Amino acid sequence: MTIRRVGGKLGSLVLTLVLASALVFFSRFLVPGDPVNFLLRGRKPSPEAKAAVVEQFGLDLPPWEQYFRWIGGMFHGDFGRSLQFRDAVTTVIGDRLPVTAGLVIMSAVIIVVVGVIAGTIAALYRGRFADRAILTVLTAFGAIPPFVGSIVLIAVFAVQLRWFPAFGSGDGFLDTIYHLTLPSIAMAIAFMVLIGKVTRMSMVEQLSREHVHVATSRGLGRLTVIRRHVFRNALGPIFTVGGMLIAGLLVATSIVESAFGIAGVGSLLVQSVNRLDFPVVQAIVLLVVTSFVVTNAIVDLLEPIIDPRAAAGEAGR
Amino acid sequence: MTLLEISGLTLDLPGGERLLHGIDLSVNEGETVALVGESGSGKSLTAQSILGLLPARSVVTGTVLVDGHNVPTMSSKELLGLRRSTAAMVFQDPRAGINPMRTIGDHLTEALRLGEGWSAGRARERAIEMLAAVQMPRPEEHLRQYPHELSGGMLQRVMIAGALVGSPRLLVCDEPTTALDVTTQAQILQVLIEQRQARSMGMLFITHDLNLAASLCERVYVMRDGRVEEEGSARQIFRHPATAYTRRLVAATPTIEITGDEPRASTELVRQPVLQVRDLAKTYPGRGRESVRALANVTLEIAAGEALGIVGESGSGKSTLARMIVGLELPDFGKVIIDDQERHGRPRRRADRLDRARKVQMVFQDPYLSLDPRMTAGEAVEDALRLHHPELRRPDICSRALTLLDNVGLASTQAEALPRTLSGGQRQRVAIARALAIEPSLLVMDEATSALDVSVQAQVLEVISEIRRERGLTLLFISHDLAVVRTVCERSVVMREGEVVESATTADLLTNPQHEYTRLLIDSVPRAAAIA
């Protein structure tokens, strides 16, 4: 049963990835005109350079073969060559990946810690002042997009108060964390509301369940009931929404890294669009999509650990 | 020895609404007392007050003495002690009442381990002992199982075992068998009776079923609108109800005793069959598990003007049969013939659809979901009229709709009402009017009164019998409740696991059952008369 389930999920994961990568790859064919001219937009290519691009992308091959070459290359870690850096896309992205990963992880930690705590408090004090205050603040934060958060944080904490740097990603572990503090907060602000509200909603729903009432009727203390019967049961939706956030966070790095002048994958994406470096854009888009799909597949596979009914194939929450 | 003594209990919600108006009630040691009432009577709130489980911030006056200690004034620590070792409660729906994400063993031992500080091994032994006491077949194995692996009846045993682990002296049962089939109910009641005797507990049994209360309990309290309406021995309540409400309640409660007021099969020799069902079969393919046989070779017939009852427990296939007869599902094999016309597949053309609709209409079980939430009662009926009588003009349609609603006992002012402002009984009347608007040859009612309170059910059944008298309606009446079928149907069939096990006139079926399953079904129905 479980093996079948895992197999099914993996099959579905692969299918989604194949379709998504096809979408990323064939999007180029939406652009009318000669693909060589599209790829070399904004440059004055010599005939040799043109020939090199045709050779490199296999432009003289039928579309499906081009796709399989591209996919096949990726399995060997070859994402093609960057037009702006005259270097392998893998190297270009690889250099910038650690700082972006750090940014996303720091931001995710802030979101989950603040969101879960705030949501839990709100659920336990539902309808009271604490609940209303938390909801109002979270909702207001939810309306602050990362670019607004970035410039406000820069203006206040970097320029006015001079507590944090406004630029760059620092050297060494602690310095990097110091440099990434404001950017990760800027990203986290808008997303806290989702985790906060899903925690609250899920906890409130579980609190009203009859089994909680039964547990109380059996002489268990309130904290024990909340820990064993409310929080544990409420985890499922929190994980699901958490998995969904990954996509938003990965894209938000493009804005936050640009605002804080961090040389990460997000700012590389923007830079590559600006410099018409399509191979890099394609690779980053695929990277984001893959991270999202894989994260959610993991969340999905972990579900039976939280909810034994999922293992038995009974959909029901 | 008085174990529970409630006096002058009132309860107000934070908003100021008063839900209980001075309840007086007592339970002695070793005594079984029933608390009977319809929905909204306050019986569950009264039960919850005994364990101090009232809604947050509600205001309570009066006293609830359990073993001499007043519950409303207890500290939270004293409350925990009360719930752990003095009083325990069994709830209605075991599926909702046991945490689906934890094992049965966890459920049974957590109060002992975390509350009383027992070691895991000792708590486990106690859990096994209790599971054996409630007659679970494999106690050790069940400890590792999750709730979704057990049936409803088994889970209710687990719930009872869980209530008993702390050796309570008072057991409060809040409708513990309402969610269960009648044969399962009989088994659970047996377990409860045994345990009460073995432990000489006091038991307060809350139920909406007067027959059940009378068959189980020495004394009965009848509640209504947050007040105790009447109190007395079961015999007294049934034979000589003192108040008008109790009299109405007793009269409205159907029984399976033959009283002579049931509809008689017609004496006409040959009548035209309206519905013929021949060898109907349906199997649902199981996804990754065994496939489910919903119907196997079901054959039955209803003559014009007749009412046929179909009785069965959950999983008997009675609802599948109903959905097939009205065409919501297609059979794998077999024929459905209505008015001598066989049905093939799904309707393709408009005329085909309308023709089928005029042959058979249906009233569904859940009155809360069977009406379109956006359509008023009047619009619901008008919709049907307009579809089937495109020649009628708007004022004619309106007046016809009002007449139909009037026929089922709804005032013209209620035609404007949206379903959410109507009561369950009123909604079911709208559903009946909507079905009658099409003037079908056959009306199928699938558990149409099961969700209603007994007094409301009696009114709806009255509407049905009136309509049958006036229009000679042919009826297929599906129910789990033999007593209701007795009052409605001349003939009945009993179904089990997709098969018809017995078919006879209702009176014969009840007095002289041939099949052992029919006998089991009849024996499982609680009877007031047995005691009275």
Next chain:
Amino acid sequence: MSRPTPTLAIKVLRSSRRRRVNASWMISIIVLAAITLAAIFAPLVAPYDPDHIDFTAIYANPGWAHWLGADALGRDTLSRMIYGARTALLAPLVVVIASTFLGVVLGLVAGWRGGWLDAVIGRLLDVLLAFPALLIAIMAVALFGKGLVAPVIAMSIAYAPFVARLTRSLVASERARPYVAAYRVQGFAGGWIALRRVLPNVAPTVGAQSTLNFGYVLAELAGLSFLGLGVQAPTADWGAMINESQAGIVGGYFLPAIIPAVAVVIVVVAVNVIGEEVSDRIGGGTPT
């Protein structure tokens, strides 16, 4: 199986269904109406030409001449805000209308028909949901060049799956209800039931989701312009204004960047307040 459904997020965002003080809803309507009117009648309302460069007013502080001050080129911030509201509001409106239409069609077909069609549409939505809206918009710019047209089309496609998922799940749950079975038994055609009875029942919830989407789309399109990929300078647009004025922040000139940023936040809050209130009022009796 619980896949990462957008429905959940919507439920989450709508979970705080308490009676709001009506003041916040009135204020939200007034603010949005004022901004909309100002945008429509921009030439009449704006005190200056938004592109008029005045070197005597560089980084002018707010005052009688320039109510909200002026930017690095001495352009009047208020006038640029008023003209900028046009793209800021119109583009998300187009996205919301297009994505709602697309999503409702897909969701209704999938939820009502079920079976293989549902499976195919479901898979398509799964794939599209793996592409965050801003990413699709950035990719559209990479393919078709800078400006707002390609991102608006891309975002319409990117937001359609959220609407479609919600519509699908609502329609599927309505379809399973006995009232729909009752319509069938009465002889109504499937298409009639779906379009005339089920769709109106799910519309309030879908509408509320679309309204909330407006805020997100606005913020994301502004973000795109902030990155320099959307509306191009010197055209007045809130996102582009922040982009242009970002350099001034380090020099201590906050206002030209902060004002459009605050405007984005205000509009998003106002739209969310209205969306929740409307769904509360219309959707009060909707079974979900």
